[in-house]
Amino acid sequence: MNIRLTSDSLRMFLNMGIPRSSLPNTIREACELCIGIGIRYLWVDSLCILQDVKSDWVEQSSLMGMLFNKSTLTISAARSKSCNTGIFVEDRDKVVEIAKLKCRTNDNNSSVCWVREMDQAFDGTREPTEYRAWTQQETLLSRRVFTLGTYQLSWQCATSYWNESGRMLAPSPYMKEMFPCPILHDSLKLYDDEKAEQPEGDALLRVWHELVSDYARRKLTMAKDKLPAISAVAKWLSAHSALTEDYVAGLWLSRLPADLMWFHTLTFPAETSQVVRPTSYRAPSWSWASLDCSRLEWYDIGTEAIKAKVIGHKLEYRSADTFAEVQGGYLDIDALVRTAWLVPQTSYPEAYELWDDDWQSALCGTNSTSTGSASGRVYLDAYDEDELLCVNQLKKADRVQERECVAGDPVIYWVGGDPRWSEQR
16 A cells, blocks of 8 residues: 555544554665664655645755755665565575685674675666656765665765775765766765866856766656756755856756757667657756756857857746746847758768758768768757757758748757857747
8 A cells, every 4th residue: 555645644644643554665664774773753755745735745845955965864765666665675586695705804703704796886787766866866965875775785975985895985086987876975076176277167067967967867757847856956056056146947047058058869769769858848948857868968168169148038937946847938049040951861860960051061960061071960859849950941851841930949050060049039
């Protein structure tokens, strides 16, 4: 039975409590763990947020970052695919005994050391919780995380990482390669050297891009939670760094238009089905949050090379939390705009080139052409829609076909590797 807090169950919980037998395995075993280590209070979202009251969810979700950061300990049931799985591993058949060695401890007592196969912490596979979007900020912002994984237990805090296979102290230059989810404290330390050479905001922006790239691979039950599920991390950076300016639907206003240089990458044509725009609105088209894609990157061109300027913006929010859900918005950008032909490449279905209106030169593409080498690449947000690269009139080289651009369509125009943006209202 999936027990949860609702308006109807609230009074029963207050008067009678929650029977231990009614708790799902994961929550019941988490309670047993807390009792065992002397912790009296346990916060569980399904039991501490009214699940049928939207306003309570909005209010409590905006406080999650503070909740995890101020808590004594976060228990990560990493192996649990559902609340019924449990946190303790009863079947350890996959942990194969290879060798048993006798050894002595520091106090000269006899002991035994078991040698076993390398586990998922080092072979690159991910636990079920590492596929969930909400768990990223829980891990990043918690002061201490006790993880119960498929193969072993681990402990992580701001200064060290421990597991049953041994000890690794942070910061480590290999931290990012060894662990699927980057640790916020270590990610910031990775850029300490860069901060001496460039503004702090630029270094932190790269940290933000790294975290968003990891976040994009994760799944959400509710598509509308794309921005709320990472809002606590954005608030943390805004409060503790140079990124104190307006946060605009997953981007930072002071770093625009450079922060608009996000794109999704695909390894195989078959993966295009993974890139979709949700049927319901959740972010402006110029925000990465408007798409569902598993590979998200930023093109680092440097702010000095960008000629475009953001001269205005507006966002409409669904609540008082400006880091959470948005219901509308736009950017006013001053930049050069022109019409162009979008030409599919026959060698690769998802690759395109941009040609000028009189077909004299390739403005942007991936291959050399008869009129010279095209520069840069064209990345479409999604391949199943007509959001294309022009303002006044769009000509798509699929035989002869013309389509008029509607005011408000986003525009990305590259010339000679110099990206420029514009958007009409």
